[in-house]
Amino acid sequence: MLNLKHPPTGQSLEVNQFWLRDHCRCGECLNLETNQRRFDLLDLPANVHALSQNYCYKTDKLEVEWSDGHLSSYDFDFIFASQREQVISRRSESTSLTAWNRSIILQNERHLRYSLPQLVTSDEEVKSVITSLIRYGIVFIDDVAPNPTMTELALRRLFPLMKTFFGEMWTFSDKKDHADTAYTKLYLGSHTDNTYFCDAAGLQALHCIEHSGGDGGENFFVDGLYVVHELRRRHPAAFDLLSRVLVPGEYIEEGEHHFHMAPIIQLDPFTGELIQLRLNVYDRAVFNTLPQSEMADFYASLRLLLEIVRDSEHQWNLKLLPGTIVLFDNWRVLHGREAYTGRRTMTGAYVQRTDFLSKARVLGIIE
Numbered sequence: 001m002l003n004l005k006h007p008p009t010g011q012s013l014e015v016n017q018f019w020l021r022d023h024c025r026c027g028e029c030l031n032l033e034t035n036q037r038r039f040d041l042l043d044l045p046a047n048v049h050a051l052s053q054n055y056c057y058k059t060d061k062l063e064v065e066w067s068d069g070h071l072s073s074y075d076f077d078f079i080f081a082s083q084r085e086q087v088i089s090r091r092s093e094s095t096s097l098t099a100w101n102r103s104i105i106l107q108n109e110r111h112l113r114y115s116l117p118q119l120v121t122s123d124e125e126v127k128s129v130i131t132s133l134i135r136y137g138i139v140f141i142d143d144v145a146p147n148p149t150m151t152e153l154a155l156r157r158l159f160p161l162m163k164t165f166f167g168e169m170w171t172f173s174d175k176k177d178h179a180d181t182a183y184t185k186l187y188l189g190s191h192t193d194n195t196y197f198c199d200a201a202g203l204q205a206l207h208c209i210e211h212s213g214g215d216g217g218e219n220f221f222v223d224g225l226y227v228v229h230e231l232r233r234r235h236p237a238a239f240d241l242l243s244r245v246l247v248p249g250e251y252i253e254e255g256e257h258h259f260h261m262a263p264i265i266q267l268d269p270f271t272g273e274l275i276q277l278r279l280n281v282y283d284r285a286v287f288n289t290l291p292q293s294e295m296a297d298f299y300a301s302l303r304l305l306l307e308i309v310r311d312s313e314h315q316w317n318l319k320l321l322p323g324t325i326v327l328f329d330n331w332r333v334l335h336g337r338e339a340y341t342g343r344r345t346m347t348g349a350y351v352q353r354t355d356f357l358s359k360a361r362v363l364g365i366i367e
């Protein structure tokens with residue numbers, strides 16, 4: 001280990017010498033255009049160590065002479081900010097997430113509503129939409145002509161679209177275009193999509209472009225962040241079990257067979273906060289990741305989670321009308337639909353998680 005000192009602030013830090021050498025930021029070690037390292041780790045001697053370190057007041061840099069002859073010049077703030085403890089505290093402070101039940105989200109509804117004309121003309125409006133998506137997990141874009149083309153235009157103003165076997169933009173009704181209950185008039189309980197994909201869509205957009213000659217078809221939304229907080233508070237053992245047990249999801253139709261296993265609750269290893277809620281009771285494959293002796297605890301835990309999801313206090317019911325897109329975080333917010341009659345057409349799209357978070361980072365909304 002190497003004890004680093006920063007005389008102007010009196011800060012000092014113990015760092016692993018190989019880590020420090022590995023994080024040299026000079027142009028010989030780091031491609032400053034691509035932010036990629038220029039060396040293979042094995043190019044560095046395993047026992048590389050500092051021969052000397054010297055703080056330069058003029059440049060406010062820490063200069064280190066290495067046993068392999070390399071000279072490094074470090075910005076102390078970079079070293080300090082790169083420590084695990086700092087990352088944890090930054091993530092814990094910066095996640096300005098608002099967990100919501102129905103009454104909380106209704107109090108904040110004004111922060112969720114946007115209009116396409118403003119969105120098209122203002123980059124600030126784009127940043128505001130994405131900030132609300134991070135904070136609340138759901139937004140609405142009004143004044144969108146009720147057709148797939150304008151829906152696509154609105155969504156592409158924000159993000160690239162995720163192409164799946166459903167399409168890039170998809171339009172569905174009760175026409176059996178795919179072997180899935182979404183393509184029926186049936187009730188769909190609260191769920192997240194794509195539990196059968198290795199990487200579930202990060203965002204989902206839905207736009208009801210038509211509903212005529214019938215009724216029903218209301219949508220409802222539940223904040224999975226609020227739900228998992230409640231589960232952890234009320235039933236910590238169930239929370240722990242659902243954070244570790246692998247639950248297989250599966251989607252099978254002509255020419256497609258998707259399968260993925262992961263826990264229903266995936267936590268951030270740093271902050272312990274929710275990273276993803278993967279909850280779709282319909283798309284579950286044969287459940288075979290536990291011995292029969294442990295099945296009772298699993299089902300009891302899942303039932304406790306579903307009771308919290310189904311609690312009407314946690315459910316925001318609304319009717320999506322032509323002209324309004326709902327865009328929500330499919331790793332956090334659960335959605336569902338009442339059964340309906342008549343002719344109902346929905347159009348929408350998925351957005352990759354990485355594209356959602358990348359845009360939020362580029363806009364400085366998240367780290």
Ligand SMILES: C[N+](C)(C)CCCC[C@H](N)C(=O)O
Pocket residue numbers: 166170172180181182191192193194195280283
């Ligand atoms: C959205 N769209 C109609 C295209 C597909 C719906 C897929 C539904 C699937 N059961 C899931 O939950 O992922």
Ligand SMILES: O=C(O)CCC(=O)C(=O)O
Pocket residue numbers: 182188193206219335336337346
């Ligand atoms: O038809 C709807 O409103 C939603 C359908 C649904 O839940 C889905 O496509 O995942």
